[in-house]
Amino acid sequence: MNILIIEDEPGIYNFLKEGLEEEGYNISIASDGIKGVEKFCQMYPDLVLLDWMLPGMQGIDVCKEIRKQDKETPILFLTAKDTVKETIEGLRAGANDYIKKPFSFEELLERIKIHFRNRQEDEILTLGEISLNKSSYQVLYGETEISFTQREFSLLEFLIRNKGKICTRNEIIDKVWNINFQYDTSVIDVFINSLRKKLNMDKENGYIKTVRGIGYIAND
Template structure:
């Protein structure tokens, strides 16, 4: 049974989610503040986390950071009324997999959860020049040096490498990497591309990842 940890302080919301998700066959644990959420994550090892942004004691962002320091794979979905592009970027940069604005429909939430549990057959090692990615361990190497990427940075780089030699449009990247059609400015992708280039020391014009002005990006050797 898939175990979902809900970290939310509003009884009306977490009771609604608990009832609906249990009826769908999920096992549910509720944490009503950030500290409790971190403790419950460590003790119960959930399969997915539904995380409110504004929480008592420890904010949702801090909870997300704390989880990602210990776990890079468990999907984290923010449930929040915050909806500016800056806040979206902040949440995703700290390791969230998704960002669902309140109010949302229960059907939408169910679909997002299913998306993040899709089984994908992935080959183990991908390469782009002297860059290698291990898709099982999330390890990235450049020559013999380890490179630390966030989960989302890794998945974006993986998508570009899997489509090596082809132009990847911004809307396609949002759909395939984030798994949804974001309502936000696709400029969020540029932030992640710049972070990847910086960590891999890639030149913007002559590196492996090139910008196709007005369209998207292409990975090439």
């Protein structure tokens, strides 16, 4: 699971990064509001930890901008503000939860787990006759269950989440392989061929098409 922390205090975001990485989460950090929105649109994380007071753009406005792009990703406010008015303002902007500073890391971790669990229980992604169930890690083609490796599953999920959009090889390496440096992207072609074979697709008429010299696009 990928978590984006939008927080300008190094002491806090380093503490959160270290603790959450120890729990197995992939962590990205943005230290101001504008960069936070930009990074969200680049990576589409699974959850956002958002500070209320930020340089560049206030957290409440960051929340509103994120909600213009994505209605589902859980957003948890981290803030010293705790009045009823501000809580309501944050929830109306699209936040899912509100954690007052200073907070217990154990409490934050449990809140994160609850939001992930709630989201996964309801989330089924579709691409034509393909349905992908995040909670059970199950893929069905029509009524037939198809077995995938973890990497194949993650690649298929990424393509479905970006359905209708060209996904470059560099984006796929960055988001699916979590490699953000120069890397031989030809490995992606091997995994795409494996997906197509298991789903009985051909290059021209399947749900996943090659965009020559760029990457791939998934369409119903």
